[in-house]
Amino acid sequence: MSKPSSQPFCASSIIGTGSYMPEKVMTNEDISKFVDTSDEWITTRTGIKERRIAAADEATSDLASEAARRAMAAAGVTAEEIQLIIVATVTPDMFFPSTACFVQKKIGASNAVCFDVSAACSGFLYALQVARHFINTGNRTTALVIGAEKLSSLVNWKDRNTCVLFGDGAGAVVIRRAEEGTDASGRVLSTVMGSDGNLADLLKVPGGASFCPITPENVATRPNTIHMEGRETFKHAVTRMLEASQQALEIAGLTAADVALVIPHQANARIIGAIAERLGLPPERVFMNLDKYGNTSAATIPVALDEANKAGRLNKGDVVLLVAFGGGFTWASSVVRW
Numbered sequence: 001m002s003k004p005s006s007q008p009f010c011a012s013s014i015i016g017t018g019s020y021m022p023e024k025v026m027t028n029e030d031i032s033k034f035v036d037t038s039d040e041w042i043t044t045r046t047g048i049k050e051r052r053i054a055a056a057d058e059a060t061s062d063l064a065s066e067a068a069r070r071a072m073a074a075a076g077v078t079a080e081e082i083q084l085i086i087v088a089t090v091t092p093d094m095f096f097p098s099t100a101c102f103v104q105k106k107i108g109a110s111n112a113v114c115f116d117v118s119a120a121c122s123g124f125l126y127a128l129q130v131a132r133h134f135i136n137t138g139n140r141t142t143a144l145v146i147g148a149e150k151l152s153s154l155v156n157w158k159d160r161n162t163c164v165l166f167g168d169g170a171g172a173v174v175i176r177r178a179e180e181g182t183d184a185s186g187r188v189l190s191t192v193m194g195s196d197g198n199l200a201d202l203l204k205v206p207g208g209a210s211f212c213p214i215t216p217e218n219v220a221t222r223p224n225t226i227h228m229e230g231r232e233t234f235k236h237a238v239t240r241m242l243e244a245s246q247q248a249l250e251i252a253g254l255t256a257a258d259v260a261l262v263i264p265h266q267a268n269a270r271i272i273g274a275i276a277e278r279l280g281l282p283p284e285r286v287f288m289n290l291d292k293y294g295n296t297s298a299a300t301i302p303v304a305l306d307e308a309n310k311a312g313r314l315n316k317g318d319v320v321l322l323v324a325f326g327g328g329f330t331w332a333s334s335v336v337r338w
């Protein structure tokens with residue numbers, strides 16, 4: 001990965017967090033009733049115990065809108081104050097309009113510019129960085145950044161290699177320009193991002209779009225579901241998330257020893273454990289909720305950030321390290337001063 005040049009002082013702060021998880025719980029036990037797997041296998045290989053599944057009439061924008069309302073309430077901002085909505089998702093409501101436009105309509109944010117970002121599980125941190133650029137250049141002052149997924153719509157429920165891993169949910173943050181010299185908490189100190197399209201085939205949904213439209217001939221092979229080389233993905237995830245974390249910390253002028261809490265992408269407890277170990281962070285400084293939700297792709301980090309916030313795990317001044325990895329491959333890391 002090429003080393004990014006050091007970034008100027010960036011005055012964007014997270015001023016509110018929110019999340020929404022669908023009500024329906026699907027446990028490992030439930031899955032073992034329709035594919036050849038077990039709670040024991042899933043728990044030991046991944047750390048996942050259960051995941052949430054959205055209702056048939058619940059679209060990604062519904063999950064995103066509820067998370068957004070909660071983040072706006074926490075931030076004390078009205079929908080009219082939102083000038084930018086970015087939704088990170090690989091499960092948009094439709095090819096177009098963007099899911100962000102549906103969110104705009106549902107929450108009544110009539111003054112916002114809206115678009116989606118596609119970077120798979122790194123999507124939220126990509127979107128955060130895009131929003132930060134809008135804010136730091138003076139183009140916008142207040143933005144909603146949302147990670148939202150209905151991955152159950154992309155899962156092949158007959159493929160035990162993948163169906164046990166994923167779930168639905170949404171998380172959101174409100175970010176706002178922080179004035180220089182003020183003591184605003186939630187300030188984003190640094191972000192690094194990377195991509196390697198040469199490895200695109202290792203984790204993808206090959207069908208259902210322009211490359212391979214669904215036809216009567218191919219529909220039975222389910223090309224419009226998640227295909228993944230699990231072991232390869234695992235290796236790259238550990239390497240890239242570690243590198244990205246170290247770079248984001250370096251740019252912020254910090255080291256892993258300064259980190260009060262790391263909030264990693266929630267894909268696999270073993271991936272998270274390997275990164276924490278290499279960073280020298282003890283388990284109490286690593287946030288995990290994947291046992292409850294599985295991998296919700298772009299939603300994992302904002303959901304975990306909201307839960308950590310609500311649980312009182314973030315104190316003013318804490319250094320919080322966010323780090324993600326996903327299809328593309330893509331990866332990203334941000335350091336936030338809470």
Ligand SMILES: CC(C)(COP(=O)(O)OP(=O)(O)OC[C@H]1O[C@@H](n2cnc3c(N)ncnc32)[C@H](O)[C@@H]1OP(=O)(O)O)[C@@H](O)C(=O)NCCC(=O)NCCS
Nearest residue numbers: 037038041045121160161164230231233234267268325326
């Ligand atoms: C998917 C993953 C959990 C599989 O764990 P693993 O230890 O690598 O397991 P393997 O792929 O080596 O498979 C081992 C065996 O378990 C089997 N298996 C796979 N899924 C299973 C399941 N749900 N239940 C029971 N057995 C399963 C495999 O068929 C294989 O059997 P075989 O040896 O007879 O061929 C792991 O590779 C992983 O988490 N990868 C990263 C995935 C990820 O994070 N993706 C998203 C990134 S954003």
